[in-house]
Amino acid sequence: MTDTTMTWSSLAPAVPEICLVTAICAILLIDVFAGEKRRGLTATLTLLAIALSAALTVQYAHVTQRALLFDGMYVADELSFVLKLAGFLVVATALLYSRAYLENHNILRGEYYVLALTALLGIFVLVSANSLLTVYLGVELLALSVYAMVAFDRDSGISAEAAIKYFVLGAIASGALLYGMSLIYGLTGTLDLSEIAVRLSAPSSLGVTMGLVFIVVAVAFKLGAVPFHMWLPDVYEGAPTSVTLFIGTVPKLAYFALALRLLAQGLAGMSVEWTQMLAPLAVLTLVIGNVLAIVQTNLKRMLAYSTIANVGFIVLGFVAGTADGYAAALYYTLVYVLVALGSFGVILLASRKGFEADQLDDYRGLYQRDPLLAFAMMLLMFSTAGVPPLVGFWAKLRIFQALWETHHLWLVIIAAAMSVVGAYYYLRVIKLMYFDDPVGQQPPASTPGGVRVALGLNAAAVLALGVLPQPLLNLCARLIH
Amino acid sequence: MHGLLSILIWLPVGTGVVMLLLGDRNVAAVRWLALLGSLGTLALAVPLWDSFNSTTAALQFTESLAWIPRFNAYYALGVDGISMPLIVLTAFMTVPVVIAGWSVIEQRPAQYFAAFLIMEGLMIGVFSASDALLFYFFWEAMLIPMFLIIGIWGGPRRVYATIKFFLYTFLGSVFMLAALIYMYVKGGSYSIAGLQALPLTLIEQRWIFVAFLLAFAVKVPMWPVHTWLPDAHVEAPTGGSVILAAIMLKMGGYGFLRFSLPITPDASRELDLLVISLSLIAVVYIGLVALVQQDMKKLIAYSSIAHMGFVTLGTFVVYEILRRTGSVQGAAMGMDGAMVQMVSHGLISGALFLCVGVLYDRMHSRQIADYGGVINPMPVFAAFMVLFALANAGLPGTSGFVGEFLVIIASFRASFWYSFLAAVTLVLGAAYTLWLVKRVVFGPVTSPRVAALEDLNPREFLVLGALALAVLLVGVWPAPLLKVMQPTIHHLVSQAIATKV
Numbered sequence: 001m002t003d004t005t006m007t008w009s010s011l012a013p014a015v016p017e018i019c020l021v022t023a024i025c026a027i028l029l030i031d032v033f034a035g036e037k038r039r040g041l042t043a044t045l046t047l048l049a050i051a052l053s054a055a056l057t058v059q060y061a062h063v064t065q066r067a068l069l070f071d072g073m074y075v076a077d078e079l080s081f082v083l084k085l086a087g088f089l090v091v092a093t094a095l096l097y098s099r100a101y102l103e104n105h106n107i108l109r110g111e112y113y114v115l116a117l118t119a120l121l122g123i124f125v126l127v128s129a130n131s132l133l134t135v136y137l138g139v140e141l142l143a144l145s146v147y148a149m150v151a152f153d154r155d156s157g158i159s160a161e162a163a164i165k166y167f168v169l170g171a172i173a174s175g176a177l178l179y180g181m182s183l184i185y186g187l188t189g190t191l192d193l194s195e196i197a198v199r200l201s202a203p204s205s206l207g208v209t210m211g212l213v214f215i216v217v218a219v220a221f222k223l224g225a226v227p228f229h230m231w232l233p234d235v236y237e238g239a240p241t242s243v244t245l246f247i248g249t250v251p252k253l254a255y256f257a258l259a260l261r262l263l264a265q266g267l268a269g270m271s272v273e274w275t276q277m278l279a280p281l282a283v284l285t286l287v288i289g290n291v292l293a294i295v296q297t298n299l300k301r302m303l304a305y306s307t308i309a310n311v312g313f314i315v316l317g318f319v320a321g322t323a324d325g326y327a328a329a330l331y332y333t334l335v336y337v338l339v340a341l342g343s344f345g346v347i348l349l350a351s352r353k354g355f356e357a358d359q360l361d362d363y364r365g366l367y368q369r370d371p372l373l374a375f376a377m378m379l380l381m382f383s384t385a386g387v388p389p390l391v392g393f394w395a396k397l398r399i400f401q402a403l404w405e406t407h408h409l410w411l412v413i414i415a416a417a418m419s420v421v422g423a424y425y426y427l428r429v430i431k432l433m434y435f436d437d438p439v440g441q442q443p444p445a446s447t448p449g450g451v452r453v454a455l456g457l458n459a460a461a462v463l464a465l466g467v468l469p470q471p472l473l474n475l476c477a478r479l480i481h
Numbered sequence: 482m483h484g485l486l487s488i489l490i491w492l493p494v495g496t497g498v499v500m501l502l503l504g505d506r507n508v509a510a511v512r513w514l515a516l517l518g519s520l521g522t523l524a525l526a527v528p529l530w531d532s533f534n535s536t537t538a539a540l541q542f543t544e545s546l547a548w549i550p551r552f553n554a555y556y557a558l559g560v561d562g563i564s565m566p567l568i569v570l571t572a573f574m575t576v577p578v579v580i581a582g583w584s585v586i587e588q589r590p591a592q593y594f595a596a597f598l599i600m601e602g603l604m605i606g607v608f609s610a611s612d613a614l615l616f617y618f619f620w621e622a623m624l625i626p627m628f629l630i631i632g633i634w635g636g637p638r639r640v641y642a643t644i645k646f647f648l649y650t651f652l653g654s655v656f657m658l659a660a661l662i663y664m665y666v667k668g669g670s671y672s673i674a675g676l677q678a679l680p681l682t683l684i685e686q687r688w689i690f691v692a693f694l695l696a697f698a699v700k701v702p703m704w705p706v707h708t709w710l711p712d713a714h715v716e717a718p719t720g721g722s723v724i725l726a727a728i729m730l731k732m733g734g735y736g737f738l739r740f741s742l743p744i745t746p747d748a749s750r751e752l753d754l755l756v757i758s759l760s761l762i763a764v765v766y767i768g769l770v771a772l773v774q775q776d777m778k779k780l781i782a783y784s785s786i787a788h789m790g791f792v793t794l795g796t797f798v799v800y801e802i803l804r805r806t807g808s809v810q811g812a813a814m815g816m817d818g819a820m821v822q823m824v825s826h827g828l829i830s831g832a833l834f835l836c837v838g839v840l841y842d843r844m845h846s847r848q849i850a851d852y853g854g855v856i857n858p859m860p861v862f863a864a865f866m867v868l869f870a871l872a873n874a875g876l877p878g879t880s881g882f883v884g885e886f887l888v889i890i891a892s893f894r895a896s897f898w899y900s901f902l903a904a905v906t907l908v909l910g911a912a913y914t915l916w917l918v919k920r921v922v923f924g925p926v927t928s929p930r931v932a933a934l935e936d937l938n939p940r941e942f943l944v945l946g947a948l949a950l951a952v953l954l955v956g957v958w959p960a961p962l963l964k965v966m967q968p969t970i971h972h973l974v975s976q977a978i979a980t981k982v
Contacts, residue, residue, distance in 0.1 A: 387622070389618060393618075401662050401665070416656055417655075424644070427644055427647060431640055435639065477551065
């Protein structure tokens with residue numbers, strides 16, 4: 001870290017962040033001058049900026065070797081590269097799905113796009129964090145943007161309530177994270193994650209374990225693991241659906257990275273301790289998430305509990321505590337994000353002006369009204385249930401495999417049983433769409449063709465990656481090893 | 482012919498996808514396409530039977546492509562003497578399903594036929610996969626079209642029935658998946674031959690055996706996990722019932738033969754009495770349950786469970802025969818019987834469900850009490866119905882006799898009581914099927930609606946006639962079928978009696 005002189009070429013790995021900051025400033029300014037009439041301009045510009053940033057990232061920021069920047073605060077490796085590209089893609093798709101919804105709810109404002117981009121910036125910082133400070137910076141940048149997005153529909157009481165809940169509980173979690181970090185810092189004397197890993201390889205003291213407990217709590221809160229999941233259903237239900245789509249997808253990439261960088265890399269020496277802490281959390285998460293999802297009548301809330309259940313599987317990957325387990329968790333996260341993107345996208349596309357389409361009953365007979373949407377949703381639901389030939393099957397298979405490799409017989413049995421419980425409520429959505437008759441006369445949603453094509457591609461990807469899973473499986477394994 | 486199995490799998494699947502894309506705009510085209518697709522598959526099944534080498538137990542028509550090198554999983558296909566007849570049966574039974582639904586299905590016909598053709602391909606995939614991961618892939622994927630078939634085109638309680646069906650099967654299957662992954666982690670391969678050769682301790686075998694038992698017992702179905710079947714059968718449309726009874730149930734029996742016995746031989750030997758007792762309960766108790774049914778489809782559904790009891794009995798009685806007599810030849814006879822019973826039950830139960838479908842299409846009732854004297858307005862139909870009923874009761878000269886007879890003879894070598902209890906079913910089976918025929922077909926015409934019934938149209942005649950021919954052919958001359966299976970069954974017995982510990 002002696003080399004403090006910075007050249008432009010040495011900054012190349014940070015191209016995604018640089019592009020994003022530039023785009024945020026530009027879009028914020030342009031939006032101010034574009035005025036109320038040309039709101040569509042901001043939306044289009046944002047998508048263009050994301051596409052351009054992604055292209056520049058591929059061009060300049062592709063690293064094959066682990067590179068440290070900014071005095072070791074920032075790490076760029078292939079994992080961060082791929083997660084950032086995934087972040088670009090997911091945010092772009094999410095914004096594409098949301099456009100009509102925002103217009104219908106009169107919340108198509110430039111700030112929405114700027115906040116989405118700052119949240120993405122937070123995700124990037126988190127993904128590339130190599131110091132406790134950077135981790136915290138990323139977590140807060142992401143969280144603050146997202147709090148504002150949840151409250152974006154100012155006139156909606158339920159959104160405001162959700163935002164307050166999220167903010168208060170999130171602040172407590174941040175406090176826990178900070179406190180845990182301070183203990184680790186105090187006992188190791190360094191903020192650098194690589195350095196912490198070295199210093200904590202010896203048997204640890206009680207203080208370090210204390211710090212670890214707080215960090216595990218914060219990570220569990222961010223992921224939405226039981227018993228730190230209370231905020232999740234309320235926020236998912238209360239936020240405008242476009243925001244639910246946003247917070248239900250991209251941040252999961254960041255929180256996976258958070259768990260990986262903090263626990264699996266920084267605190268690798270204490271993996272025995274934290275796997276013991278995570279195992280009961282994972283079991284609770286699986287059971288509570290799946291069981292409570294059954295009784296929901298609101299689709300957004302049901303998908304929130306389904307998220308919790310899926311987080312249980314991701315945490316199980318970490319419980320395995322091996323490189324193969326982390327690769328399984330990464331694969332599960334990517335698959336989950338892809339499927340959640342589609343599922344919430346369906347809700348957005350099924351909604352219209354004055355009709356939220358967030359109740360399960362709104363999906364009765366959807367097949368007769370909109371076959372494409374219903375077919376896409378069916379594929380997505382079967383995928384989350386883990387039925388081949390869809391990609392969700394391989395995600396579950398990877399987790400089972402990682403658990404067998406580490407001889408977790410009971411976890412396998414519980415996870416297998418819980419995936420059957422989960423299948424029930426996914427089937428119920430299909431039942432409503434395909435087996436029931438529509439109630440009342442609802443005009444078909446009028447979504448632009450391009451967006452429908454995007455959703456179709458999203459669902460097709462779920463099928464294609466399910467039939468030929470090798471490329472993504474290989475990629476995940478390579479990124480972790 | 483190279484790639485024959487792949488064509489058999491993907492031709493119907495591809496046809497189904499094309500039909501989905503065509504949609505309901507041109508119903509006639511869709512119907513003909515469905516018929517062409519299913520007939521084409523059947524035509525391709527002929528060379529499969531024809532050029533099958535019945536002197537070896539090795540896999541034939543093998544194909545292998547790297548599918549997921551990361552898991553050492555291959556797109557590996559191949560057939561032997563137990564899977565080949567089941568593939569031919571699948572290809573054969575889909576044609577009557579398509580013809581039977583020809584003009585009956587008015588709601589979303591394109592999706593209906595597409596679902597059956599996709600099912601056909603996936604089912605052939607199950608029987609021809611020689612890689613356990615590929616097997617599981619097809620095994621589970623098959624649930625999706627069946628779930629939709631029962632749920633969309635089924636009867637009044639279709640939703641309950643189809644969700645019950647899906648969850649039951651899914652529950653059994655996930656534990657099988659867990660067992661397969663465990664063996665992969667241990668042995669590094671999903672190839673079925675590799676799993677069969679994998680050394681496993683007795684404790685491991687017990688766990689794996691139980692996982693397999695869960696998956697296959699639900700599918701067969703064995704008492705006490707059979708309760709989904711009567712519901713699914715009653716609510717499913719005729720075609721769905723036919724495929725369920727004729728093919729899907731066979732997958733449970735096939736799974737026992739392909740996975741349980743060779744992979745966990747020691748646990749199978751140790752726990753054989755468990756399976757034998759469950760089979761005998763199915764044969765006797767479910768036979769009694771069938772007697773009291775008021776609904777024709779439910780009666781045939783229970784009869785299916787009782788008849789599938791013979792399959793599991795014939796499979797597991799092998800160990801008892803060896804324990805008592807040491808005769809490998811005698812043990813093989815039990816398995817022969819199980820296999821013939823599977824093929825025969827596929828034909829007979831399918832035919833019986835089609836008969837009920839013929840009546841249901843006309844009267845929209847499955848209640849036995851609504852019928853009576855059907856022979857008067859429908860003499861030709863009555864002849865077919867009586868033939869299939871007698872075959873179901875195990876009349877010599879029909880396929881139903883061969884399988885049951887072989888299993889009973891074989892189980893006699895194991896214990897007098899097994900064969901006694903199994904033989905009880907001949908009496909019970911005759912009682913419930915003949916009583917069904919008496920109440921529905923014979924007697925005076927009970928209502929004006931029955932009197933107004935029209936006899937079989939050419940389409941229905943063709944379907945039932947073809948099945949009747951097949952039932953009689955297997956019944957009178959089972960030798961070709963037995964010959965095809967023989968080397969494989971001998972190999973299987975040697976695998977089943979070997980010890981892995």
